[in-house]
Amino acid sequence: METVSFADWFKEAANWAFILIALPTLFGAWRTVTSNNIVRAVLYLVVSLAGTAAMFLMLGAAFVGLTVVLVYIGAVVILFLIGIMITRAPLGMEAELSHGRDVKVPAALLSVVLFAVIAWAMVDAFGMYMIQPFEPTLTSDLANTLFDRFVLPFEVVSFVLLAALIGGIAIARKDDEGGNR
Amino acid sequence: MYQFLALASQIVLAAGDEGEQVKEGGSEAIVPGITSGVLVEWAWLIVVVPIVAAFVIAFWGKKMPFKGWEAAWGAIGFVGLYGTVLFVLNASQGILYEGTVEIAEIGDFTLEWGWMVDGLSIMMYFLIGVVGFLVFTYAKGYMKGDIRFTWFFASFSLFAGGMLVLVSAPNLIQLIVGWELVGVSSYLLIAHYWEDYANVDAGNKAFMVNKVADAALFLGAIIMAVSVGSFSFNDVIDVVVKGEEGMLSQYAFWAGLLIFIGAMGKSAQFPLHVWLPDAMAGPTPVSALMHAATMVTAGVFLLGRLFPFYIDEAGIFAGDVRNIIIVIGGLTLFLAGLLAIVQNDIKKVLAYSTVSQLGYMVAAMGAGAYTAGLFHLFTHAFFKGLLFLGAGSVIHAVHSNNMSDMGGLRKKMPITFWTFIAGTLALIGIFPFAGFFSKDEILASMKFAGENGQDVANFILILGIAGAFITAFYMTRLVALTFFGTYKGHATPHESPKMMSYPLIGLAFFAVTAGWINFPGVYTGFTTWLATRVPLTGMGDHHAEGLDWSLVLIVTPVVLIGVAIGWWLYGKDKKSQAARDTFRIPVLWPLFENLYYIDDFYMNGIVRPTMGPIANVVLWWDRNVVDGIVNGVGLGSLGVAKAVRVFDQNVVDGFYNEIGAGVDELGSGMRKSFTGRVQQYAAFSFVGVVVIAVLFIIL
Amino acid sequence: MTIIQFLLVGAALFSMGLYGVITRRNAVLVLASVELMLAAVNINLVSFDAYLQDQLNSGQIFSLFIIALAAAEVGIGIAIVLMIYRNRQSADVDELNLMKG
Numbered sequence: 001m002e003t004v005s006f007a008d009w010f011k012e013a014a015n016w017a018f019i020l021i022a023l024p025t026l027f028g029a030w031r032t033v034t035s036n037n038i039v040r041a042v043l044y045l046v047v048s049l050a051g052t053a054a055m056f057l058m059l060g061a062a063f064v065g066l067t068v069v070l071v072y073i074g075a076v077v078i079l080f081l082i083g084i085m086i087t088r089a090p091l092g093m094e095a096e097l098s099h100g101r102d103v104k105v106p107a108a109l110l111s112v113v114l115f116a117v118i119a120w121a122m123v124d125a126f127g128m129y130m131i132q133p134f135e136p137t138l139t140s141d142l143a144n145t146l147f148d149r150f151v152l153p154f155e156v157v158s159f160v161l162l163a164a165l166i167g168g169i170a171i172a173r174k175d176d177e178g179g180n181r
Numbered sequence: 182m183y184q185f186l187a188l189a190s191q192i193v194l195a196a197g198d199e200g201e202q203v204k205e206g207g208s209e210a211i212v213p214g215i216t217s218g219v220l221v222e223w224a225w226l227i228v229v230v231p232i233v234a235a236f237v238i239a240f241w242g243k244k245m246p247f248k249g250w251e252a253a254w255g256a257i258g259f260v261g262l263y264g265t266v267l268f269v270l271n272a273s274q275g276i277l278y279e280g281t282v283e284i285a286e287i288g289d290f291t292l293e294w295g296w297m298v299d300g301l302s303i304m305m306y307f308l309i310g311v312v313g314f315l316v317f318t319y320a321k322g323y324m325k326g327d328i329r330f331t332w333f334f335a336s337f338s339l340f341a342g343g344m345l346v347l348v349s350a351p352n353l354i355q356l357i358v359g360w361e362l363v364g365v366s367s368y369l370l371i372a373h374y375w376e377d378y379a380n381v382d383a384g385n386k387a388f389m390v391n392k393v394a395d396a397a398l399f400l401g402a403i404i405m406a407v408s409v410g411s412f413s414f415n416d417v418i419d420v421v422v423k424g425e426e427g428m429l430s431q432y433a434f435w436a437g438l439l440i441f442i443g444a445m446g447k448s449a450q451f452p453l454h455v456w457l458p459d460a461m462a463g464p465t466p467v468s469a470l471m472h473a474a475t476m477v478t479a480g481v482f483l484l485g486r487l488f489p490f491y492i493d494e495a496g497i498f499a500g501d502v503r504n505i506i507i508v509i510g511g512l513t514l515f516l517a518g519l520l521a522i523v524q525n526d527i528k529k530v531l532a533y534s535t536v537s538q539l540g541y542m543v544a545a546m547g548a549g550a551y552t553a554g555l556f557h558l559f560t561h562a563f564f565k566g567l568l569f570l571g572a573g574s575v576i577h578a579v580h581s582n583n584m585s586d587m588g589g590l591r592k593k594m595p596i597t598f599w600t601f602i603a604g605t606l607a608l609i610g611i612f613p614f615a616g617f618f619s620k621d622e623i624l625a626s627m628k629f630a631g632e633n634g635q636d637v638a639n640f641i642l643i644l645g646i647a648g649a650f651i652t653a654f655y656m657t658r659l660v661a662l663t664f665f666g667t668y669k670g671h672a673t674p675h676e677s678p679k680m681m682s683y684p685l686i687g688l689a690f691f692a693v694t695a696g697w698i699n700f701p702g703v704y705t706g707f708t709t710w711l712a713t714r715v716p717l718t719g720m721g722d723h724h725a726e727g728l729d730w731s732l733v734l735i736v737t738p739v740v741l742i743g744v745a746i747g748w749w750l751y752g753k754d755k756k757s758q759a760a761r762d763t764f765r766i767p768v769l770w771p772l773f774e775n776l777y778y779i780d781d782f783y784m785n786g787i788v789r790p791t792m793g794p795i796a797n798v799v800l801w802w803d804r805n806v807v808d809g810i811v812n813g814v815g816l817g818s819l820g821v822a823k824a825v826r827v828f829d830q831n832v833v834d835g836f837y838n839e840i841g842a843g844v845d846e847l848g849s850g851m852r853k854s855f856t857g858r859v860q861q862y863a864a865f866s867f868v869g870v871v872v873i874a875v876l877f878i879i880l
Numbered sequence: 881m882t883i884i885q886f887l888l889v890g891a892a893l894f895s896m897g898l899y900g901v902i903t904r905r906n907a908v909l910v911l912a913s914v915e916l917m918l919a920a921v922n923i924n925l926v927s928f929d930a931y932l933q934d935q936l937n938s939g940q941i942f943s944l945f946i947i948a949l950a951a952a953e954v955g956i957g958i959a960i961v962l963m964i965y966r967n968r969q970s971a972d973v974d975e976l977n978l979m980k981g
Contacts (some may be wrong), residue, residue, distance in 0.1 A: 004882060014881055022889050029893050029916055033900030038909060045912050048893070052919045055886065059930040061940045064947075068922070071947050076915060076954045083908045083958040087971040098903045099974075103860075107902040110868060115895035117874050122887045124878075131881050131931050137940060145936050146944070157948050164952035172959040857977030860910065864902040 003128045025051025036097055042080045049073050060136035214274030221278035225296040227263050227306055228349050231256045232342035235335050242331035253334040254317045257341055261310030268307040271300060272710050279351050295351035300711040301485055305348035312474045312566050313341055315684035319570050320466035322680035333373060340366030344475050348482060352412040353402040363476045364391050371463040383459040390456040394446020401439025404432050414486055421489045421498055430497040437491060437499025441506055448480030448539045451513040455780050457536055461528040465573030468528060473535050473569050474562035481558050484546045492549050504637055507547025511641035514540030518651035523773040526582045527572045530659050535565055541623050548638050550626030552708045557619035560695045564607035564615060567688035571601040574681055575663060578674035584662040586670035593674045596682045598664050600689040605660055607692040609653045609740050618696035625729040649736055650743040657747025886927035893920035907961045907971045911954055918950045
C-alpha cells in the first residue's frame with residue numbers, strides 16, 4: 001500500500017479541504033452532546049450530519065451523501081424536532097439537559113479511552129496508507145448492485161420500514177382507555 | 182395275520198438254533214440288525230408323548246369329553262403300540278441304537294439327553310406300554326365318579342413318562358431324573374385320597390424312605406461318574422469290559438454298594454421295604470401299575486443296566502457287592518413272604534407278595550443271573566398287575582379291602598375269579614404258567630452260582646425254595662378267604678363292568694403265555710433279545726440246555742404242599758361252610774402282625790426324635806441365631822441410616838444451604854447495580870467493549 | 881487522501897456520540913446521540929469501500945441500509961418517547977427507572 005508521509009499530506013489540496021470539512025463536523029458533534037439548549041443541540045446535529053455528507057462526497061459516494069442529506073437531515077432531524085415540541089421539553093438555556101458531574105466525568109473518561117483504543121488500533125493497522133485514485137461511484141452501478149446482489153436485504157429493509165411504520169402508528173395512537181390498545 | 186405267523190415261526194426256528202449254541206457259561210453277543218432308521222431315531226416320542234399328555238390333561242383335561250382320560254389312554258396306547266413293534270423287531274432282527282441330544286457342556290462333562298433302544302429298554306417299553314394300556318383302560322371304570330379324575334390321569338401319565346425317561350436313559354443323570362419323576366408321581370398318586378390324613382402319611386413315607394435311598398444313589402452315581410469321567414452307561418461299561426485298573430476299580434465297591442442301596446429303596450428291599458405296604462392307600466390301578474409292575478422294578482432295572490459292573494469278570498470292580506445283593510434279596514423274599522400270611526387287607530397281602538418277588542429278582546441279580554432276574558421282572562409285571570386289578574375288582578364290588586368282608590365271590594364274579602386264579606397259578610409257579618419258568622430259572626441260577634464259587638448262594642437257594650412254599654401258602658389263603666366259602670360282607674357284589682374286566686382277561690393271557698418265550702431247551706428267545714447290548718460273553722449268565730429237572734422235582738411238590746396245607750387251614754369248614762382264618766402260631770404271628778417291629782423302630786427311633794428334639798433344636802437355632810443375625814443386621818442398618826441422616830442434614834444440606842445463601846447475597850449485591858437507568862447500562866457495556874478491544878489488540 | 885483521516889473522524893464522532901448517550905437526560909437527545917454513532921459507522925463503511933475499491937460498492941450499499949434503518953428506528957423511538965411523555969408527563973430518562981432492583 002502506498003503511503004504518504006505526514007508532511008506530504010499537508011501539501012495536497014484535497015486534504016486541506018478535508019480539514020475544512022472535518023472540523024465543523026467534530027465541532028458540531030461536540031456541541032450536540034454538550035449543549036444546554038435542546039433545539040440548538042439538535043441543530044448542531046444537523047451540522048455534524050452535513051459534514052459527514054460532504055465527506056461522503058469526497059469519497060466518491062455521491063448517492064450516499066445525498067441520501068444522508070435527504071433522509072437524515074431532512075426527515076430524522078425533523079422527527080427530533082417534532083419530538084421535542086410534543087414532549088414540551090423545556091426550551092431555553094436554563095434547562096438541565098445532562099447529568100451532573102458524577103456522570104459526566106466517568107462518561108468522558110470512557111469516551112476518551114474508547115477513542116484512544118480505536119485510534120491506536122487503526123493507526124497501528126493502517127498508518128498512512130493512501131486511498132488510490134478512484135472514479136466516483138456511478139449511481140447506476142450502485143443501483144445495479146443493490147437490485148442484483150443485495151435485493152434480499154433490500155426487501156428485508158423494506159419490511160422493517162413497514163413494520164416501523166405500523167408499529168409507530170400503533171404505539172402512538174391516541175385512544176380512550178389510556179394507552180393499552 | 183399270516184405274516185405274523187410266518188414271522189413268529191421264523192423267530193422260533195432261528196432262536197431255536199441259537200438256543201443250542203448257548204451252553205453253560207453265557208450267551209454270545211448278538212449282532213443287531215437295526216441300528217438306525219426312522220423307527221429308532223424317533224423313539225424319543227415314546228418318552229415325550231406321555232409327558233406332553235400329562236400337561237395337556239393338567240391344563241385342558243376338565244374340558245375334554247372324557248375328562249382327560251382319552252389323552253392319557255391315547256398316549257399310553259401309543260407307547261404300547263410302539264413298544265410292541267420294537268419288541269417284535271428286536272426279536273426278529275435285534276435293535277441297538279442310542280440317540281442323544283447334547284444339552285450342555287460343563288468343563289469336561291457333557292450333559293446329554295437321550296433314548297436308548299436296546300434289548301433291555303425295549304423290554305421295558307413293551308412292559309410299560311402294554312401293562313399300562315390295560316391298567317389305564319381299567320382305571321377309567323375304577324376311578325369313575327372320583328372328584329379328582331382328571332388330575333389322577335395327569336399324574337398317572339406323568340408317571341408313565343417318568344418311568345420311560347428312566348428306562349430310556351443313556352446316562353446316570355437322566356436315569357436319576359426319571360427316578361425322581363416316578364418318585365414324585367408315586368407320592369402324588371398314593372396320596373390321591375388325601376382327605377384322609379393317613380393316606381398323606383403314606384405318601385410322605387414312600388417319598389421319605391425313597392429319599393434316604395436316593396441319597397445313596399446320588400453318591401454312588403457321582404463316585405462312578407467321577408471315576409470314569411462320564412455319566413454315560415456306555416462309557417462305564419467300556420471301562421468295565423476292558424478291565425482297566427483305574428479310579429473306577431479303586432472305588433468300585435463303594436460305588437456299587439451305594440447304587441445298590443439306591444435300588445433297594447425303589448425296589449423295596451429289606452429294610453427299606455416299609456413304604457410299599459403303606460402305598461396301598463393309593464387307588465388300585467396305581468398299585469397295579471406302579472407298585473407291582475413298573476416303578477418298583479426300577480431298582481432291578483438299574484442293576485441290569487450296570488450288570489457288567491456287578492458281574493465283574495475282571496474281578497476288580499463290584500463283584501463283592503453281589504454277595505450283599507444276594508443276601509438282601511434272599512432276606513427280603515423270605516421275610517416279606519412271611520408277613521403276607523397274616524394280613525387281612527387283600528391289597529396288603531399282594532403288597533408283601535410284591536416285596537417278596539422283588540427279593541427274588543434282586544437275589545437273581547446278586548447271583549449273576551441277568552436274564553433270570555429280568556425275566557421274572559417281565560412275567561411278574563403281568564401276573565401281579567393282574568392280581569392287583571382283580572383285587573381292585575373285588576374291592577370295587579364289596580366296598581371294602583378286608584378279606585373278612587369277602588368270601589364266596591367265585592360265583593358272583595366269575596371273570597374276576599378265573600383271571601385271579603390264572604394270576605395266582607402264575608405267581609405260585611405252576612407249569613405251564615408264566616411264573617413257573619421265571620422262578621425256576623432264578624432258582625437254577627442260584628444253584629449254578631452256588632456251585633461256581635458264590636457259597637452264600639446255596640443258602641439263598643434254600644430261602645428261595647422256602648419262599649415258594651410260603652408264596653403258595655398265603656396265596657391259597659387269599660383265594661380261599663376271598664372267593665370261597667360264604668359271603669360275609671354287607672354289600673351286593675356283582676361282576677365289574679366290561680371296561681374293568683376286559684383288561685383282566687388281557688393280562689391273564691400274558692400271565693399264561695409270557696413264560697413260553699424263555700423255555701430253556703425249547704425256545705429261549707427272551708435271552709437273546711435282552712442281550713443286544715450287554716455283551717454277556719462268559720458272564721456267568723447261566724442258561725441251561727433244558728429245565729433243571731432236579732430243581733423242578735423239588736420245587737413243584739413244595740409248592741403243591743403249600744397249596745394243600747393252605748387249603749386245609751383256610752378252606753371251607755365242613756360244618757359252617759365258611760372260610761375261616763383261625764390258624765395262628767403263638768409267637769410268630771404277633772411278630773408278623775407287627776411287621777417285625779421295623780416300622781415302630783423307624784417311627785420311634787428316627788422319625789419321632791427328628792420331629793421332637795431335633796426339630797426343637799433347629800427351631801431354637803433358627804429363632805435365636807439366624808433371626809438374631811437378621812435382626813442385628815436390621816438394627817445396624819438403622820444406626821447407619823441415622824448417621825447418614827445426620828450427615829445429610831448437616832453436611833450435605835448445609836453445603837447446599839450455604840451455596841444458596843451465597844447466591845442470595847450475590848444477588849442482593851448485584852441488585853444494587855440494577856438502577857433501571859438504561860444509560861448506565863449502555864455505559865457499562867461500552868466499558869466492556871473497550872476492555873475486549875484492548876484484549877484483542879494486545880493479544 | 882489517506883484512509884486514516886476518515887477513520888479518525890469516525891472514531892471521534894463515535895466516542896462523542898457515546899458520551900452523549902450516557903450523559904444526556906432528555907430522551908430525544910439520547911436518540912440524537914445514537915444518530916451520531918450511526919453516522920460515524922457510515923463514515924467508516926464508505927471510507928473502507930473507497931480504500932478497498934470494492935467492485936460491488938458493498939460498503940456504500942450497507943451504509944444506505946443503515947441510514948434507512950436508523951430512520952425507522954428514530955421513528956419508533958420518538959413514538960415511544962411520546963407514549964412515555966403521555967404517561968409520565970416527562971421525557972426525563974432518569975424517571976424511567978421502573979426496572980430498578
